Amino acid sequence: MCEMDYKIGTGFFIKVLLSKKFALPTRAMLAVHEFFISFIEEENDLPVMWHQSLLIFVEFYKKSLTDDQVKSIKKLCKRKTHPSITTEIRKELAQLKLEDMDME
Numbered sequence: 001m002c003e004m005d006y007k008i009g010t011g012f013f014i015k016v017l018l019s020k021k022f023a024l025p026t027r028a029m030l031a032v033h034e035f036f037i038s039f040i041e042e043e044n045d046l047p048v049m050w051h052q053s054l055l056i057f058v059e060f061y062k063k064s065l066t067d068d069q070v071k072s073i074k075k076l077c078k079r080k081t082h083p084s085i086t087t088e089i090r091k092e093l094a095q096l097k098l099e100d101m102d103m104e
Helices: 008-019 026-037 048-064 067-079 085-103
Strands: none
Touching (some): 008 048, 026 048, 026 067, 048 085
16 A cells, blocks of 8 residues: 555555554565655645654554664654644654663
8 A cells, every 4th residue: 555646545544554553564664664755755735644644653663663764754754744743753753762762
């Protein structure tokens, strides 16, 4: 689904599948990450559902992301913002950094 053009229908199913919290194989994690990053140059505003899906992805799978993936999502959040959802995504990513510090 992540390789399909983004439409409301595919966006809905991506959001639902991500919220199921399935353990995703590495290849699927890469595909989902690349799906979101592919919108970094998108000129049009993205629907709320897209932002919600990104938040769900970060909430549930942040511990599986590499440092480079986290950096690219932060860069994405600078380019593609939603007044309330982007703030939550940033909080999740900041919490990840705090959790890493606690483990040291």
